[in-house]
Amino acid sequence: MSDSSSLPPVRLHPEAELARDALSTPLLSRAARLARWAGPDTRVDAGGELVEEQLPPAAELLGLSGDDAAAHTAAAWRAALDAGLVEIVDERTGTVTAGADLALLSGGSPQDVLAVWLAALETTLADASVPDLDDLVDAMDAGGEIDFSSLDWDPEAEAEFLDGVLGNLYLLTVGDDGPGGAPLPLPALAASVIVPGDMDEPTNDVLEQVSDAMMRLDDQFRLLEPVGLVEYQPVDEALMGDADGAEEPAGLDETDVTRYGMVRLTPLGLYGLRARLLEAGFDAPAVGDLADKGADALLDGTSTFPQAAARAETALWLDRRESLAAARELLAAARGADQGAPLRRLRCQQALSLVGAEAEPALREVLGDPELGGLARVWLTEAGFSDVPAPSQDLIFWLTVDTLAAQLSAEGNSDELQALVEGLAAQHAGFFAAAWRVEHPATADVLEAMGRLHPDKKVAKEARKAAFKARSQHGG
Numbered sequence: 513m514s515d516s517s518s519l520p521p522v523r524l525h526p527e528a529e530l531a532r533d534a535l536s537t538p539l540l541s542r543a544a545r546l547a548r549w550a551g552p553d554t555r556v557d558a559g560g561e562l563v564e565e566q567l568p569p570a571a572e573l574l575g576l577s578g579d580d581a582a583a584h585t586a587a588a589w590r591a592a593l594d595a596g597l598v599e600i601v602d603e604r605t606g607t608v609t610a611g612a613d614l615a616l617l618s619g620g621s622p623q624d625v626l627a628v629w630l631a632a633l634e635t636t637l638a639d640a641s642v643p644d645l646d647d648l649v650d651a652m653d654a655g656g657e658i659d660f661s662s663l664d665w666d667p668e669a670e671a672e673f674l675d676g677v678l679g680n681l682y683l684l685t686v687g688d689d690g691p692g693g694a695p696l697p698l699p700a701l702a703a704s705v706i707v708p709g710d711m712d713e714p715t716n717d718v719l720e721q722v723s724d725a726m727m728r729l730d731d732q733f734r735l736l737e738p739v740g741l742v743e744y745q746p747v748d749e750a751l752m753g754d755a756d757g758a759e760e761p762a763g764l765d766e767t768d769v770t771r772y773g774m775v776r777l778t779p780l781g782l783y784g785l786r787a788r789l790l791e792a793g794f795d796a797p798a799v800g801d802l803a804d805k806g807a808d809a810l811l812d813g814t815s816t817f818p819q820a821a822a823r824a825e826t827a828l829w830l831d832r833r834e835s836l837a838a839a840r841e842l843l844a845a846a847r848g849a850d851q852g853a854p855l856r857r858l859r860c861q862q863a864l865s866l867v868g869a870e871a872e873p874a875l876r877e878v879l880g881d882p883e884l885g886g887l888a889r890v891w892l893t894e895a896g897f898s899d900v901p902a903p904s905q906d907l908i909f910w911l912t913v914d915t916l917a918a919q920l921s922a923e924g925n926s927d928e929l930q931a932l933v934e935g936l937a938a939q940h941a942g943f944f945a946a947a948w949r950v951e952h953p954a955t956a957d958v959l960e961a962m963g964r965l966h967p968d969k970k971v972a973k974e975a976r977k978a979a980f981k982a983r984s985q986h987g988g
Contacts, residue, residue, distance in 0.1 A: 521797040521821045522686045522786055525779040531622035533780045534629035537740035540595075540617075542574050542588035543632060547597035547614045549573055555606045562589050563606070584738070587639060591739075595631035626783070629740075633784050636739040640732040641670040673705070673725075674732060680704045681742075682785045685777050687818070698733075698747065698773030702726045726773065733775055741781040745774040803828045807838075807845035810863070811856040815922070819862075826863045839864060839871035847883050849953050851921075858918035861887050865894075872897060886911030909950045912936065917954035920961050930965045937962070937971050944978040948985065956982040 524530070534540055549570070555563045562570060562585070571581040574588065592598045596613030600606070616624040684696060684704070702725040707714050714722070726747065733744040748771040777785065789796040802813045802825055810829050814822040830838055846860035847853070864871065864887075875891050878884040879901060886907050892900045903911070916936075919929050937943055947959060956979045963975035 518795040518816055519683065519789065519797070520686045521799050521801075521817055521825065522682075522782055523799045523821070523824065524783055524786070527622040527626065530780050530783050531625040531629075533740060533778070534625055535617060537629070537780070538738040539588055539591055539636065540629055540632050540739070542584070543592035543595065543597055544614065544617050545574060546570060546585075546589055547592045547610055550592075550598050550608050550610065552607060554608050556600060556608055557606060558603075560590075560593050560600060561586060587636070587735070587738075590639070591632040591635045594635040595628045597628070629780070630784060630787055633739055633741060636736060636741070637671075637674065640735045641667060641674055673728075676705045677701060677725075677729060678785055679789070681775065681777055682782070682789070685782065693776060695743070695745070695774035695776040697769045698726050698729060698775060699769070701775065702729055729775075730773055733773070740778055741784055743776050743778055745770060747771070747773040799824045800828050801825075803832055805829075807841040811842070811845050811859045812852065814859050815852060815855045822859060822862065823866070826859075827866055830863070830866055835867050835870045836874055839867050839874035840877075843874060843878055843884055843888075846887070847881075849883075851953075853883075854914045854917035854954060855921040857883070857887060857914060858922065861890065864891050869895060869897075882907075882910070883914075886914070905946075906950075909946055910952055913947065913950050913952045913955050913958050916958045916961070917952070920958065925961070925965055929961075930967075933962045933965045934967070937966060937968075937975075944974045948978040948981040950982075 525533075535544075555566060557563055567582045567585055570589070571577070571585040574585060576584050589598075592611075593600075596611040597617075598608050598614075599611040601609050613628055616628055620628075681696065681701060684701075685693070699722065702722045703714070706722045706725055707718055711718065730747045733742055734746060736742050737744045751771060786796045786798065797813070797817075799821055802810045805813070807829075810826065814825050817825060833841075842860045842863050846857045848856065864875075872892070872895070875888040878888045881888075886903055889900055889903055890911075916929075916932070919926075919932065923929055944959070948955065952958075959975050959979035959982055963972045963979060966972045966975060
């Protein structure tokens with residue numbers, strides 16, 4: 513994706529709810545407890561880490577025990593330091609004090625709390641890109657220094673890999689074709705960043721890369737779960753043993769995909785990844801962004817949205833307006849002869865389907881409008897109103913071209929559009945003979961598309977001939 517890419521809109525939970533989620537995450541709650549515990553006797557080393565002798569009492573404070581207690585405690589301390597919950601008072605003596613942002617967790621706004629959480633998230637993502645501790649120990653030389661060249665570790669490449677995985681997870685979560693809130697198998701997510709899109713059957717080398725990526729992601733998602741970014745079911749330990757040559761326990765189902773790890777973004781995770789995407793320069797819209805804007809912004813903005821997201825955005829926009837005034841504003845914004853106008857009219861028609869009978873006067877007012885009259889007749893008829901004037905033949909053809917132009921703009925050469933094209937050609941024997949005369953800016957483009965899409969060569973040739981006539985008529 514380039515920085516100018518427009519991503520599907522995400523449906524975010526209210527900020528107050530997300531702030532409560534952030535405060536209850538294991539990492540941030542631990543970081544806050546350590547910040548309140550820290551005082552004059554707390555000591556840190558030159559890198560700001562808690563000195564070794566203070567890790568046990570800090571872990572005890574957090575109720576942590578076992579092999580991972582020190583690691584979880586150190587991670588919480590780093591988050592507290594980077595998020596401004598603690599500050600180093602004197603680097604020479606290594607003394608610390610509570611940070612200015614600690615008070616925000618109890619007395620700040622939801623946005624304040626989420627800003628602190630985002631800082632903790634950045635710390636965790638940086639930690640997740642660092643090699644495993646065992647690898648670091650193995651890479652130490654005789655003097656206790658780490659030989660990074662022996663790790664085969666490129667910090668920038670590792671961060672880019674994780675960013676790419678999280679970007680794909682975001683797309684798969686918010687896209688209409690994705691799993692939505694359902695967990696995603698780790699092998700599928702790893703494959704999404706490893707397997708080339710044009711590769712039908714992955715090679716053994718590519719499959720090995722996917723397997724290696726899964727193991728890296730298993731470690732990384734274990735670190736990212738405590739900050740609340742994801743819900744993660746780790747890779748089954750029995751699979752690790754099998755990979756190392758150990759015998760797998762009996763009774764395990766090899767076809768059970770959940771054994772290979774399952775991950776889903778939390779609502780807080782969606783918020784966090786969107787914030788990072790916006791920071792990186794991506795257009796990452798959220799449903800509700802257009803609720804306070806005019807109808808022109810709504811129709812243009814939702815033109816690239818998947819249908820469900822466009823409907824949700826429009827419903828929020830309508831909730832803030834009186835129905836008749838909203839209908840008039842939508843109709844006014846739908847006018848135009850520019851390239852985007854047909855899709856604006858389609859979005860307008862979809863928006864008006866959500867408006868009640870009180871919008872009738874607005875639709876009656878545009879019955880004589882050459883660009884909106886057909887749309888108005890459709891709405892009034894579908895709403896069950898009587899005394900709707902019949903459309904002229906010219907208006908029917910104009911509306912047909914406008915609708916096809918909108919579908920072409922919204923979906924490209926989709927199966928649905930092909931079915932629509934085939935139906936039109938089958939129902940109207942003289943369609944192409946009349947269609948090329950339609951005074952619509954998109955007539956030639958629509959006829960050319962029909963020529964591309966129709967599977968019958970004879971019909972496709974008729975469409976192309978009609979397109980040529982249309983271009984000649986309009987001087988194109």
